[in-house]
Amino acid sequence: MWAHLQEPGQLELTTLAISELPRIPEAGRDLFDDVVARKRALIRSALERDDPDADGRPTDAGVAAAIVPRMVFGVALGRQVCRAFETSPLSADQIGKAVTDIIVRGVGAARPAR
DSSP: OHHHHHSTTHHHHHHHHHHHGGGSHHHHHHHIIIIIHHHHHHHHHHHHHHOTTGGGSSSOHHHHHHHHHHHHHHHHHHHHHHGGGOSSOOOHHHHHHHHHHHHHHOGGGGSOOO
16 A cells, blocks of 8 residues: 555545536445555455454454555655655655554554664
8 A cells, every 4th residue: 555655646646536526426436445445355364364363453444444544545645745844855665664654563663673
């Protein structure tokens, strides 16, 4: 997901879709069914496959599958908006690695080793 949003024009296209699709409900529904729902199903399947005993987790795989793409998009959008104002901007690779580590291992994974 992160790599896809770093491709030229993808973040802009996603932002345009977010702003315009509410005005065209049929197109929004088609995009949701064809893209969003399929990606969620893939993420959910991967989460359940990787941790089949996740029943005791506070967040189930279905909820996580809905939230993770929104988190990744938010980070990508924040990078684009703030990049010009950052005193020491992080590279796309640094941010992508941190996003992946946090999603897969939790916030502690993003801290440097001591």
